[in-house]
Amino acid sequence: MQSVVLRRQSGVAVVTALLLTTLAITIVASLFWQQQVQVRSIENQRFQLQKKWVLRGALDWAGLILREDRRISKVDHLGEPWAVNLGDTRLDQYVENGRTEVEDSDATLSGQISDAQAKFNLTNLAVNGKVDVRELAVFSKLLSNLHLDPGLAQQVAVQVAMTQERLLVGPENPGAPDTGQNPTGSKGSQTSSGTGVGGSKTTPGGGDSTVGLSTSSNSEVQFLKFSQIEDLLAVPGFNPVTIVRLRNFVTVLPILTKINVNTTTAEVLSASLENVSMTDAALMIATRDRAYFLNFAQFKLNFPDKVKDTDSNFLDFQTNFFVVNGKVKLNRSLLEVDALLQRDDVGTRILWIKEN
Numbered sequence: 001m002q003s004v005v006l007r008r009q010s011g012v013a014v015v016t017a018l019l020l021t022t023l024a025i026t027i028v029a030s031l032f033w034q035q036q037v038q039v040r041s042i043e044n045q046r047f048q049l050q051k052k053w054v055l056r057g058a059l060d061w062a063g064l065i066l067r068e069d070r071r072i073s074k075v076d077h078l079g080e081p082w083a084v085n086l087g088d089t090r091l092d093q094y095v096e097n098g099r100t101e102v103e104d105s106d107a108t109l110s111g112q113i114s115d116a117q118a119k120f121n122l123t124n125l126a127v128n129g130k131v132d133v134r135e136l137a138v139f140s141k142l143l144s145n146l147h148l149d150p151g152l153a154q155q156v157a158v159q160v161a162m163t164q165e166r167l168l169v170g171p172e173n174p175g176a177p178d179t180g181q182n183p184t185g186s187k188g189s190q191t192s193s194g195t196g197v198g199g200s201k202t203t204p205g206g207g208d209s210t211v212g213l214s215t216s217s218n219s220e221v222q223f224l225k226f227s228q229i230e231d232l233l234a235v236p237g238f239n240p241v242t243i244v245r246l247r248n249f250v251t252v253l254p255i256l257t258k259i260n261v262n263t264t265t266a267e268v269l270s271a272s273l274e275n276v277s278m279t280d281a282a283l284m285i286a287t288r289d290r291a292y293f294l295n296f297a298q299f300k301l302n303f304p305d306k307v308k309d310t311d312s313n314f315l316d317f318q319t320n321f322f323v324v325n326g327k328v329k330l331n332r333s334l335l336e337v338d339a340l341l342q343r344d345d346v347g348t349r350i351l352w353i354k355e356n
Contacts, residue, residue: 044333051328051335054091054109059339062113062324063348070343076115076319077262077292085112091328108329115263116321116340119251120271122226125153126161127256134314142271145278146245152237159235163225226252228354251323253340254351258316261299262292272314276306293317320344 065082073080091107120142124135140153229250232238249267259272261284270281284303293299295317300307320343327336336356341348 047330047333048335050107051330051333054107054328054330055326055335055337058109058111058326058328059324059341059350059353062111062322063341063343063350065113066322066341066343066348070345075262075292075294075317076260078289079292082113082322083115083263086110088329106329106331109326111324111326114323114325115260115319116251116253116323117257117260117316117319118263118265118268119249120259120268121251121253121257122156122160122229122232123253124256125157126164129161129164131157131161137274138271142249142267145267145270146249148242148245149237152235155235155237156232159223160226163223227352228252253321254342257321258314260317260319261315262288262317263319273306273311274308280306 062082069076069080069082077083086109088108088110091109120139122139124132125139126132126135136153136157139156140150143153144150226232229243229247229252231252232243232246233240249265259268261269264272266278266281266285269284270276270278273281276284280303284306287302293302296312296315299315299317300309300311322341322343324339324341325336326339327334337353338356339353340351342351
């Protein structure tokens, strides 16, 4: 009887020992796993910081190229150094000091600079809270050229106008002056004097009685300004597929801009010129690709029956806004950013940076 009890006690001891061993192994494995996760997290943070610094250097380099280009030439075209894409360039030497003997580093940088003024600027659709009739017609024609519903242009123009500040003119403020002039004076755009934004009535002098939040305490809601083309998703009728279709032809810039004839597409050029079809625009692009245009006079001389003198208010041959796309791949991680650069005779500055 005693031997049976001893055997039972021995069996319990063995099972207990096995359970304790299993528990110890589980705890140690968990600790090793947590340590591995922390190490991997630190590596990812290091890679992220390295990628951001590489892209920051790439943006500085792009700004240097654009500043040097402005110093050399006042005409921008697709044959200049800034328009040459940067293919995958290995950066092993950059991360050599930070890698271990067993770490196989694979760092590459690629990117491109594109002319933002080659696209239609949605900001042009309204001035001082009023829809610009001409620019509305241009955007409508562009949508038609892209086989999209041209009726969407009116909705976008109204939304853009609603994001802009509007002066109080009408019965609430009868003493407010109304000159009917474009406040920017840069594009010579004309505005509608019949109805205001969203169908609101205007004063006999053409002033819009709709009030922006920034100009009156009893005003309507002031909408956020468009900053990216993705903001069109807030407009009824637009979806991600439409945005992808528009991406190469439409942009959003902070001020009114002109179209650069030397870099634009046939779709945008045709929309910008009233009597120019897609076939005519394709011929203009082909002529430009053989020899870029120096100024409006030369452009009109090549197409006297298609280009009017007033078109000079909406066309240009140099650019002040560029989009820089940069992509850094570092081992298993990837970072891609887009940045909008503004250039003038003084230098360049980054307006925004967006991670893709």
